[in-house]
Amino acid sequence: MRDRDELREVSAAVLAVTAHLSVREVLQTILTSARRLLDARYAALGVPDRSGGFGEFLADGLTDEQWRAIGPPPKQHGVLGQMLCSPEAVRLADIRTHPQFGWWPRAHPELTDFLGMPIVDGDEILGEIFLANKQSPGGFTAEDEELLRLLAGHAAIAIVNARLYERSRELSIMEERNRIARELHDAVTQKLFSLRLTAEAAATVVERDPARGAAQLATVRQLAAEAVEELHAVLIGLRPVDLAGDGLDAALRKQADLLDRVHKATVTFTGTPVPRLTAAREETVYRIAQEALHNALRHGEPTTVSVDLAARDGRVVLTVADDGRGFDPGARAQAARRLGLASMRERASAAGGSLRVRSAPGSGTTVRLEVPAGE
Secondary structure (H helix, E strand, C coil): CHHHHHHHHHHHHHHHHHCCCCHHHHHHHHHHHHHHHCCEEEEEEEEECCCCCEEEEEEECCCHHHHHHHCCCCCCCHHHHHHCCCCCCEEECCHHHCCCCCCCCCCCCCCCCEEEEEEEECCEEEEEEEEEEECCCCCCCHHHHHHHHHHHHHHHHHHHHHHHHHHHHHHHHHHHHHHHHHHHHHHHHHHHHHHHHHHHHHHHHCCCCHHHHHHHHHHHHHHHHHHHHHHHHHHHCCCCHHHHCCCHHHHHHHHHHHHHHHCCCEEEEEECCCCCCCHHHHHHHHHHHHHHHHHHHHHHCCCEEEEEEEEECCEEEEEEEECCCCCCCCCCCCHHHHHHHHHHHHHHHHCCCEEEEEECCCCCEEEEEEEECCC
């Protein structure tokens, strides 16, 4: 019967490692199981921090009143500090005979027989688990030591998993920050740039030609509203506002028409029917088109900019070309242009596509993107 109960306890501890519980709950389950299985009066588990203390310190076998009376968690000294320096177990008939033993706080229970086990992952000691005051006669045995080593191994799994989850969460936060920065640069910056130019044009003609000034102010209002919508979409991770309507070709045509009205350069769109892409690829094509248009109008000083969308050999091809002053792709570009080019390449790669930028001083710039039309 005892063997069956031990099996259930070990099973509960192992399952706790894989259940959707916090690491503290998992470690507490393992600690409680260890104390019951090895028939100890007290048990504790510590995960050290980098300040000489323990970032996590759990105890079992104490009442809440006893725990509060003991005071703050221990530091990394004495026997506990020694266990963090060696992967070997510590098994003693009386802990007070250990050469590193110091003492304990006034309210701390008196410990005698002791079994301590480092929690190890490879060559790294992640923490320690220890039991004290065996309640059955004879003290802790070699079998007890092996069982505690098994449970310490499961505690190591829980701690490593928690670290991996935390690193994954940090990476997700960094990726989200990068996404927002990229979206702000690709979408909102272009709208604000166009808005600024239109506002400046309206200011110069509003007194001389009120009707024309009023038309340009209406465009300013439209651009401002669209910038707010784009910003909202970026912050909550929605698809671009224009794509939520009639699809990619209609969104690109609308973008080209708007920029044609706002800028001195003639901006045109030509396109043939293309198959519907996945939402991620549609957004990739749209954002790269935005960035290419933004770069051409802001940096290239062109007289014409053309946007072409077509389907060829199972791929959707976007081409944005201008007759502006161009640039040397091999030279060190302006920071804004470098960010824009890097953003386009990252997007194209993530969508399984390819991007080519062809330019030379005085010869304009052509951006060509190809993405698979299928899944």
